[in-house]
Amino acid sequence: MVSIVPNNIQIEDDRTGINVETLKRAFLDNLFYIQAKFPKISTKNDYYMALAYTVRDRLLNRWLQTTQTYLEKAPRTVAYLSAEFLMGPHLGNNLMNLGLYNVVKQAMEEFGLGLTDLLEQEEEPGLGNGGLGRLAACYIDSLATLEIPAIGYGIRYEYGIFDQEIKNGWQVEITDKWLRYGNPWEVPRPEAELEVKFGGHTENYTDEHGRYHVQWIPFKVVKGVPYDTPILGFQTNNANTLRLWKAEAPESFDFEAFNKGDYFGSVQEKSECENITKVLYPNDDSYQGKQLRLEQQFFFVSCSLQDMIRMMKAQNLTLERFHEHFAIQLNDTHPTIAVAELMRLLLDEHQFDWDKAWNITTKTFAYTNHTLLPEALERWSINMFGSSFPRHLQIIYEINLRFLDEVRIKFPDDGNRLRRMSIIDESGERYIRMAHLACVGSFAINGVAELHSELLKKTTLHDFYEMYPEKFTNVTNGVTPRRFMVLSNPRLANLITKKIGDSWVTNLDELRKLETFLYDSDFCKEFHQVKQDVKQDLANYIRTNYNITIDPNSLFDIQAKRIHEYKRQHLNALYIITLYNRIKANPNLDVTPRTFLFGGKAAPGYYMAKLIIKLINSIADVVNHDPDMRDRLKVIFLKDYNVKFAQRVYPAADLSEQISTAGKEASGTGNMKFSMNGALTIGTLDGANIEIREVVGEENFFLFGLTAEEVLQKKAAGYNPWDYYNSNPELKLAIDRISSGFFSHGDPNLFKPLLDSLLYRDQYLLLADYQSYIECQDRVSQAYRDREQWIRMSILNVARIGKFSSDRSIRDYVQNIWKVSALKVEVPEYSQSTN
Ligand code: GLS
Known part of the structure; x- marks a missing residue:
């Protein structure tokens, strides 16, 4: 070569x-x-x-x-389209x-x-909210490591996820100016800019062969400039590209307006264009129907598709084979407008007829669903959508018309089914249901854990499953052991390598070999020492940054993730109050010392989540200053949880809190990172917890709570949280402590909205799960006292976690969905590293 x-x-x-x-x-x-x-x-x-x-x-x-x-x-290439890439440093x-x-x-x-x-x-480039964006980053890492030709396409937000500060116990959001000092990892490619159209109207015309066409006359055109970041695999020569698009005005000024004296008008237009990629919407697992968000989605999708077409042209490949050259993964519905945009490009700009274009489109896309929460399912009002994308609206109507005909053929005389499945929701104000468009336009549909994929088929996408059973599959999430073990926990990684060699880094199932050393007391000692050292590091960090002393011999109990009612940080808080109450009632109680650590951001507009942060901080204030606790109980809310900080936190955990209401957490990925680093999990049968428990062994996992099915049954039977409050004295006492104003300087109103929501609705069944949770927590405390047994359980978590490497997930995608092959890259001798 x-x-x-x-x-x-x-x-x-x-x-x-x-x-x-x-x-x-x-x-x-x-x-x-x-x-x-x-x-x-x-x-x-x-x-x-x-x-x-x-x-x-x-x-x-x-x-x-x-x-x-x-x-x-010119290998077949994966294009991973994601509105978020939470890369970390x-x-x-x-x-x-x-x-x-x-x-x-x-x-x-x-x-x-x-x-x-x-x-x-x-x-760190905080270009994502949480699990979904970080998953994209893990997948990009594994794709390069497995030498799969791939491109990550996304948005270069000027301001990523906000920085979180805590003032008086409340979350305060600070703009994330991550580009302030420049970004040495990206290479701008202004020469490869593209144009993206918005608004306007369509016109019909007939060409010289008498063929009918549609032309989109936009209201405005925005430039998309690619910024490329190399993503190198672990000890490979393959460095794939993460291509993020920045929006710019086509000309720096509208000179006509400028010359007419409308200086501000011309500058305003420029900044309006640039607004498109200004800021990441800070909502995780929920969406707001904001036009700018829709424009962001279309902007990066259109740039990316045009880019792919351009690449094929440069390689002299015919667009008839677009679907053979690219497998495009839609990371949730955020990029789903791609289905309509690829159709438009093929129909209007490359003169394909409908059937040919549709054949290509539906062989190109695959869709991953990341949540069942109804508030996260994207739908765009027809008016809003049509005003920005008149041509796409026409195309979607046409797709829908043809799709509903298919449904009619398969399920005759079923009007309700047609209404349920239609891409257009016509039950009130009319909306486009993006998940439906994704299902119709894709050849594969997957959930992100076994339970989640099953629930998709049974509930949210049930009709689509009946229509296209062959499209449905599961790919359980995974995380990269490079960043989350080797880089973040070098002590553990070195110990493992010393024992079993280093091939586990790219073949995580090799960790199984550690089981041989389960009863090797030297190994157990060393393993324990690693955990203690890492805990000491975190304790030092907390001492320096929070001026709070925590004891590395106490049990580090950590819940770090976005703050959300379904994730139930407040259930954890209720247990802390219960422990506090017990010690207050009996100051000499023999309790296992615990340090409760929390981290996570709340969406700025999510009042209840912010109140949960305030509650945790208020409890911390009381508990940490109460001499009766005698260092047996500490509570700390760690501010500004991000990838960089997560790398400090996972290795230091003894206990990982994965306590979402069953059926609500699609997968979770933090659960995997904790377990990989030897934390034991306390969790419900939700998302990937189920599969983690399966592989690590039920005796090495602390299970509690209702199952997803029981949750549904309970709700159907008319759940009344008061029954639990009235019949459980410890629960009542914990809730009364809050409502009395004990944690709010006597103010009984501060946490009232949270308590009312628990007592009158309790959508996420905290009260129903409370007793099971505290009993399980008490078992944890007991188990932690048997140090040797705990160490063995911890070792087994590490040894058996291989399934949750993102390498395995990517192999699943490669074999079952993308059908791509690895392509090795050779580099000259001199640049091969030695260590
Ligand atoms: C999420 C889910 O809530 C997580 O359970 C899941 O692990 C993650 C990646 O698949 O996707 N969906 C979402 O909108 N945000 C998430 O973190």
């Missing part, structure tokens, strides 16, 4: 060399020539940037070689994947710089 590096570039030069001396030279060079600084006046950030560029240089070779290989071989991950961690650490040390310090400096 022809090398893309010209022959006259030296093999071991400052941009590729990987020994300490070359790295140091390159670092100083970047400090000087890119940051324009010399050491005396350099900030920590300058050093971070210099190092980031040094590392990026060593990536480029693989990245460009990958691009060239893909260009030459890049530097550490790239060092690990390149195998440069240790040598760079040494190089920095020789300059008197700590690598950990520099890593801390990176502002």
